[in-house]
Amino acid sequence: MTRRIVIVGGSMGGLRAxxxxxxxGWTETITVIxxxxxxPYNRPPLSKELLEKPGTTAEAFDSVKFRHRSSxxxxxxxxxxxxxxxxxxxxxxxLDTGETMAYDGLVIATGLRPRRLPLTGPLRGRHVLxxxxxxxxxxxxxxxGTKVAVIGAGFIGCETAATATKLGCTVTLIEGTSGPxxxxxxxxxxxxxxxxxxxxxxxxxxxxxxxxxxSDQADSESxxxxxxxxLSDGTEIRADVIIESVGSIPNIEWLExxxxxxxxxxxxxxxxxxxxxKYAVAVGDVARFPDLRNGSGARRIEHxxxxxxxxxxxxxxxxxxxxxxxxxxxxxxxxxFWSNQFDLKIQxxxxxxxxxxxxELEGSAKTPHDGVVMGxxxxxxxxxxxxxxxxxxxxxxxxxLVDKRHSDQPQQDTQLQAI
Amino acid sequence: MKIFVDRQLCENHGQCAIAAPDVFRMNxxxxxxxxxxxxxxxxxxxxDAMDACPVQAIFIQDQP
Numbered sequence: 444m445t446r447r448i449v450i451v452g453g454s455m456g457g458l459r460a461x462x463x464x465x466x467x468g469w470t471e472t473i474t475v476i477x478x479x480x481x482x483p484y485n486r487p488p489l490s491k492e493l494l495e496k497p498g499t500t501a502e503a504f505d506s507v508k509f510r511h512r513s514s515x516x517x518x519x520x521x522x523x524x525x526x527x528x529x530x531x532x533x534x535x536x537x538l539d540t541g542e543t544m545a546y547d548g549l550v551i552a553t554g555l556r557p558r559r560l561p562l563t564g565p566l567r568g569r570h571v572l573x574x575x576x577x578x579x580x581x582x583x584x585x586x587x588g589t590k591v592a593v594i595g596a597g598f599i600g601c602e603t604a605a606t607a608t609k610l611g612c613t614v615t616l617i618e619g620t621s622g623p624x625x626x627x628x629x630x631x632x633x634x635x636x637x638x639x640x641x642x643x644x645x646x647x648x649x650x651x652x653x654x655x656x657x658s659d660q661a662d663s664e665s666x667x668x669x670x671x672x673x674l675s676d677g678t679e680i681r682a683d684v685i686i687e688s689v690g691s692i693p694n695i696e697w698l699e700x701x702x703x704x705x706x707x708x709x710x711x712x713x714x715x716x717x718x719x720x721k722y723a724v725a726v727g728d729v730a731r732f733p734d735l736r737n738g739s740g741a742r743r744i745e746h747x748x749x750x751x752x753x754x755x756x757x758x759x760x761x762x763x764x765x766x767x768x769x770x771x772x773x774x775x776x777x778x779x780f781w782s783n784q785f786d787l788k789i790q791x792x793x794x795x796x797x798x799x800x801x802x803e804l805e806g807s808a809k810t811p812h813d814g815v816v817m818g819x820x821x822x823x824x825x826x827x828x829x830x831x832x833x834x835x836x837x838x839x840x841x842x843x844l845v846d847k848r849h850s851d852q853p854q855q856d857t858q859l860q861a862i
Numbered sequence: 863m864k865i866f867v868d869r870q871l872c873e874n875h876g877q878c879a880i881a882a883p884d885v886f887r888m889n890x891x892x893x894x895x896x897x898x899x900x901x902x903x904x905x906x907x908x909x910d911a912m913d914a915c916p917v918q919a920i921f922i923q924d925q926p
Contacts, residue, residue: 459913466906485918509918512909748877751913781875781916790875834892835876842880 446471446765449536449544451526451697452552453477455485456727456750458509460550463758465514471547473518476538480523481575483509487747489578490602491783495609497579504575526553531701531720548761551698551709551717551725552754555691555745560594564656568669570686572603584684587611592672592682594653596623598782600688601636604645605784607686615646615680617672622649624782627791628829629801631808632817636787636831639812643785648674656685691745693729707731708743713773715757722764724757726750735775737797737826744778744794752776777846787811790838793827793845795819804828804841816841864923865900865908871919881914882907 448464450457450473457475464473477483484507488494497503521538528537529549536544557571570581585591589612593604596618604616616623622633623640641647657671657679671681695705703719704710708731710718715730717723725732727750731743756773763770782789789811795801798819806815811831819827828841865885867878874894878886885908886896900908912920 462913466909487916510912510921747916748914779877788873834888835874835879835894836888836890836892838892839876839879839888 446547447545448473448548448550448761448765449546450475450550450552451529451536452550452554452694452727452729453479453520453522454483454552454554454727454750455509455747456552456554456729456754457550458483458511458515459751459754460552460726460758461515461518462512463754464550464762465512466755467758467762469758469762473515474521474544475518476521476524476526476536476544478523478525479574481508482511482520482522484575485509486573489575490572490599491606493575494572494578494582494585494603494606497582500575500579503579507575526697529698529701531698531703531717531723534722547722548765549723550757550761551723551729552727552750553694553697553729555693555728557687558690558692560653560687560689562653562656565658565667565669567667568683568685569656570684572599572686572688573691581684581686582610585610585612588613589684590671590682591615591684591686592617592680593686593688594672595619595687595689596637596647597688597690598624598627598780600686601640601784602782603686603688604640605643607684608644609785612684613646614644615648615682616640617648617651617653617674617680619652620650623647626796627780628789629795629798629817629819631801631803632811632815632829632831635808635811635815636784636789638809639787640784648678648680651675651678657681691728693743695729704731710741713756713775714760714770715753715773716760716764722761724761726753726757730757734794735773736777737794737821739794739797744776746778746780748779749776777842779842787831789829789831790833791827791829792838792842793819793825795827795829797821797826805830805833863900863902863905863908865896865898866921866923867894867896868919868921871917873917873919875916877914877916878911878920881910886911 525539591612625633652675654675658667660667693708709725711732800820804816804818814832816830
């Protein structure tokens with residue numbers, strides 16, 4: 444009988460998993476179940492080019508849809524369907540249609556959803572940016588002169604603030620404990636980019652805590668819209684559009700009730716096999732897997748390159764388990780990321796958040812617009828490089844330095860050696 | 863196979879040069895250069911490069 448691998452998650456991770464299963468030799472059935480009604484599409488433009496000029500939803504989708512390898516033309520896509528439960532001991536899934544679906548192998552690729560601020564008050568005027576529809580709807584609100592408050596200054600918040608400013612909006616960017624993208628870039632570069640964003644016309648509030656929403660109709664909550672926010676120090680910021688970009692939550696609730704660790708994404712081994720069960724792997728943002736490169740323990744990595752990298756490892760491991768064949772040694776992903784904000788092109792490789800020491804390698808963090816390269820060291824080892832405005836050949840040079848550090852290191856356990 | 867990079871989309875990220883260095887490289891100005899006619903034995907590398915391209919600018923052209 445033909446066996447079936449079910450991929451739960453119909454976004455980039457799901458597509459890459461299907462393609463890598465085929466590339467690794469799986470010729471039997473693959474079914475992908477996704478909650479969104481669209482086939483997989485590329486999300487980074489949603490806060491940048493697409494938010495600036497989406498066209499209709501159909502045109503927007505057309506501009507970001509992923510091309511599929513011909514090897515996945517026979518994959519069954521069950522879109523607009525949510526998996527609401529799983530029994531990993533019995534190898535079954537429960538769908539929101541009421542259907543029970545059996546699998547031989549399972550790929551968990553359910554990704555993230557935006558975290559929402561726990562605020563009461565009007566809902567109208569509050570936005571998040573995760574899906575194509577989010578971006579198309581938000582664009583319609585971003586008219587010239589509109590007052591916009593972006594809460595949370597991570598990559599998506601900063602990119603959205605830049606795009607809204609370009610569209611002629613008056614933008615306030617509000618960040619909690621640190622500077623923009625500070626966890627990812629470190630204090631100095633964060634401060635330099637903050638100053639740059641302010642020069643470009645963004646109003647910035649740091650060390651700010653959002654205390655509540657202001658409403659246009661104080662007495663009728665159900666039919667009211669947001670028209671601003673209040674900060675905990677009493678400051679009132681007028682805004683007709685409020686964009687919450689305060690991080691993400693892994694979509695793991697459907698896995699509850701199984702004896703696996705889903706405390707922060709799905710805990711996996713270095714092969715992306717889910718710890719505590721059989722015939723299940725996880726890929727992409729939802730996977731928490733050991734960082735063999737830096738020995739820093741299992742963590743989730745929310746970068747664009749990770750779904751592809753993890754799919755490659757997970758597909759081989761799942762097929763090896765299903766066929767009871769030898770398991771190849773896992774590759775060790777090197778995260779990479781980028782962000783475009785106004786004229787800044789930020790590029791990063793490695794894991795800057797592990798740094799104990801950050802050094803300017805070229806240029807100055809104070810003037811990122813003139814080009815800068817920051818080196819992130821964990822003790823003496825270069826664990827990441829972030830550059831702004833650096834040509835790609837120079838980026839490749841730094842990437843090799845970050846990667847070399849790994850391949851040069853004597854391995855205590857040869858099992859951990861990258862292939 | 864024949865490779866095509868849409869220069870309107872390409873932002874010279876350089877991810878393709880990591881995935882398929884025999885086909886794609888970044889010159890000293892940081893601009894992509896690539897082989898247009900590539901041996902089919904490099905298909906897996908080229909597919910990795912297509913996947914890794916942040917702006918999805920790499921295409922394999924269908925044979926006429």
